[in-house]
Structures are given as C-alpha cells and as structure tokens.
Amino acid sequence: MLQNFSIFNTIYNDAPQPWQLGFQDSAAPAFTGIVDLHNIIFFYLIVICVGVFWVLGSIMYYFNTKNSPIVHKYLNHGTLIELIWTITPALILTVIAFPSFRLLYLLDEVxxxxxxxxxxxxxxxxxxxxxxxxxxxxxxxxFDSYMIPESDLELGQFRLLDVDNKMIIPVDCHIRLIITGADVIHSFAVPSLGVKIDATPGRLNQSSILAERTGTFYGQCSEICGVWHGFMPIAVEAVSVQDYLAWIDSV
Amino acid sequence: MSDGDLSSKYVLQTAGFDARFPNTNQTRHCWQNYTDYFKCVAAKGEDFAPCKQFKRAYHSLCPNEWVSKWDEQRDNGTFPASLEP
Structure with a gap:
C-alpha cells in the first residue's frame, strides 16, 4: 500500500509515477539548478510559514475573548510593527531574487x-x-513523433508517454533546440532536462540542453493546444555519440 | 560501418552563436542566413565556397517547411525581400 505513494520511493527510473510529489531524477545541469533553487526557496517558505502561523496561533491563544476581554477598538495604527512587516518581506524577496535571476540567465545561455x-x-x-x-x-x-495508443502498448511502455519515434540526442553534447509551432501555440517541456519553452507559430525559439547521462526522458506538451493536447507526449532518448552517429546514419 | 567512418562522414558541427541574435528569438537568425546565402550566390556565384556557410546555417536553423515556402516564393518572384547583392 505504502509503495503506491511515491514519497516512500526514491528511484523513479526517469519516468513520472502516479501520485508523485517530488521531482523526476535530473539528467541535466539545468534541471539540477532548478531543483536547487526550489530547495533554497523552500527554506524561506518554511521560515515564513512558521513565523506567520506562530503569530496567528499566539493571537488566537492569548487574545481570545476569554483571556483578553479588552476590545482594542481604537488601536488601528502602530508605526513600528508596520515598518517591520513591510521591510522584512522586501528583504526576503531581495534575497530570493538573486539566486533566481542567476539561474534564469544561466538557463538562457546557449x-x-x-x-x-x-x-x-x-x-x-x-x-x-x-x-x-x-x-x-x-x-x-x-520525422514525426506520435504517441503510442493504449491498445498498441507493449509491456514496459508508458501509457500516454511513449512515442513511436523518439527524439535521439547524443550525451554530453550541448544541443541547440529551435522550437516552433506549425498551427497553434504548443510548449515543449522535458522536466529531467530542465527545458520548457513555447512553440509559437511564425517564431523560432531557442533553448539549450545537455544530457549528462544516457536514458529516456519524458515530457508533455505544456500549452493547451486543442482536444488532443494531452496526447502529444515528448520522449527524448540520450545515447552515446557513437550510437547517435549510427542512428543518424540509419535514418 | 565502423565508428571511424561515421565520425568522418558526419561532422558534429552546427551554426554557432551569432552576436547579432543573442536572444531566445532566433527567427531573424534563420531569415538573415537564408537571404545572405542567396545574396552571396547572386554576387559570387553558386560555387563560391564561403557562401556555403550561410546555406549550412539556414538549413540548421530554419524549419524545412519555411525553406520550401521561401524557395517557392523566390521561384514565383514573390519573395518579400531583395536578393540583389
């Protein structure tokens, strides 16, 4: 029973799990950076939550009608506390902004x-x-890459994720992606590689990926694009350079 | 085919960074290389080797559908830019 809840599993084998709460395993520096930023910001989130709920709880506990019958009807201003609760969040946001912008500009670099x-x-x-x-x-x-319908799935393939023709990339090579749409806006996203970028018709968007290990990584279209938006998954297979060349030669 | 043959047959090389197009939007990067190639050919002829650089770049960057559409427009004389050198 507990196995059904992914919080008790730690190995995801590069495929998202039902009820998964955490991230997929990273395969690229971009995604490692994103996970690190998430963890850094989560620290502040916990500090803020503890602070807010501490204050809220104290107020409810110490100043309810039974404990404190005085009605603070005319207490509507306090310069010191207002300064504190204005400046503190501003400082926290500034501290969060630095690693966030650093990562943002690093991800933009091709x-x-x-x-x-x-x-x-x-x-x-x-x-x-x-x-x-x-x-x-x-x-x-x-080549085109279509989802494998449920009726054609073979043992070990993922429902709604596996495709007939995977995108093959060589491992440890900087790859430039030029992303565009042919009809409406789509969005190309592969969490394990830390990439999500709109595919806009008439515009070429550029992104960069670097797979650090071999494996198959899955993603989904991430911009509502019509009735079968949920049925156009992305499967990226990272292989060694020799295998990549052999594949290029064979297609 | 052995690995040696393959790596000499396929050179892992693509259009490099171009300081004129430092942004995520690379539409103009593709377009510029396409028009530059045909301007280059018009000026120096099809066999002029340096022109090939533009051709490789636009092939790497432009979706094949765009290239065939522009090729068609050039044939019909409706290409929306001057290709005079």
Whole structure:
C-alpha cells in the first residue's frame, strides 16, 4: 500500500509515477539548478510559514475573548510593527531574487552547440528535424513523433508517454533546440532536462540542453493546444555519440 | 560501418552563436542566413565556397517547411525581400 505513494520511493527510473510529489531524477545541469533553487526557496517558505502561523496561533491563544476581554477598538495604527512587516518581506524577496535571476540567465545561455535540432509542434504531435548534415543533394533527417495508443502498448511502455519515434540526442553534447509551432501555440517541456519553452507559430525559439547521462526522458506538451493536447507526449532518448552517429546514419 | 567512418562522414558541427541574435528569438537568425546565402550566390556565384556557410546555417536553423515556402516564393518572384547583392 505504502509503495503506491511515491514519497516512500526514491528511484523513479526517469519516468513520472502516479501520485508523485517530488521531482523526476535530473539528467541535466539545468534541471539540477532548478531543483536547487526550489530547495533554497523552500527554506524561506518554511521560515515564513512558521513565523506567520506562530503569530496567528499566539493571537488566537492569548487574545481570545476569554483571556483578553479588552476590545482594542481604537488601536488601528502602530508605526513600528508596520515598518517591520513591510521591510522584512522586501528583504526576503531581495534575497530570493538573486539566486533566481542567476539561474534564469544561466538557463538562457546557449553554449556553443554541437548540433541543432528543430522541434515543431503540430496538432497533435511533435516533429523533429536534424539538418546539420545536409549535403548539396542530401535530404535532412526529419520525422514525426506520435504517441503510442493504449491498445498498441507493449509491456514496459508508458501509457500516454511513449512515442513511436523518439527524439535521439547524443550525451554530453550541448544541443541547440529551435522550437516552433506549425498551427497553434504548443510548449515543449522535458522536466529531467530542465527545458520548457513555447512553440509559437511564425517564431523560432531557442533553448539549450545537455544530457549528462544516457536514458529516456519524458515530457508533455505544456500549452493547451486543442482536444488532443494531452496526447502529444515528448520522449527524448540520450545515447552515446557513437550510437547517435549510427542512428543518424540509419535514418 | 565502423565508428571511424561515421565520425568522418558526419561532422558534429552546427551554426554557432551569432552576436547579432543573442536572444531566445532566433527567427531573424534563420531569415538573415537564408537571404545572405542567396545574396552571396547572386554576387559570387553558386560555387563560391564561403557562401556555403550561410546555406549550412539556414538549413540548421530554419524549419524545412519555411525553406520550401521561401524557395517557392523566390521561384514565383514573390519573395518579400531583395536578393540583389
């Protein structure tokens, strides 16, 4: 029974679990940074919660009608306490802002990429284009990635997550993603790789990923894009550079 | 095919960072390389090797659908930019 609650499990094998509360395992520096920022901010959240509920509880305990029959009808101003509860949150927000902006600008940085992959959102599937190897006559590698319907699932595949053609990326390579939409706005998101970026028609958005280990990482379209918005998952498979080249050669 | 053959056949190389386009929005990066390639070809001819750099860049950055649409527009003379060098 307890196994059903993921809080008691620690290994997620790179797939989200039913009732999962925490993050998926990180596979990229971007997501490690996001999890760290979350943990840092959670510290302040706990401090604030304890403070607020402490004050609230004390007021209810010490100043209820039974304990304190005096009605503070004319007490409506206190300069000191107002200064304290104005300046303290401002300071806390400033302290939170620094690591937040640091991470934001680090994530925006596209470190000299080794490959560019174009990701195009359609109603309702993703398509990928690898065009770095186009010769004068050659075609670029492009394919569509559809969700595997429940009736076709094989043992070990994930319902609503597995696709027929995964996006293959080499491990330990900086990859530039060029993301766009073909019809309406979609959003390309893979939590384990720390990427979520809108796929807007007519606009090319750039993002960067770096897989630090091999594995398959799952994500979902994250912008409501129509009736089958929930059925256009993203599956990214990180493989060694040799395997990546062999794959590029085979498609 | 052995690994050595593959890594010489496929060079892991792509369009680099361009200081003119430092933002998330790379639409113009793609467009600029596309128009630059055809301006380059118009000025120096198809075989001029440095032009190939623009071609590689626009292939890497532009969705294939956009490229074929623009190719069509160039053929029809409706491309919305001057490609004179």
């Amino acid at each position: 470190t000299s990429p080794t490959i560019t992959i174009k990701v195009i959102g359609h109603q309702w599937y993703w398509s990928y284009e690898y065009s770095d190897y186009v010769t004068d006559s050659g075609q670029s590698v492009e």
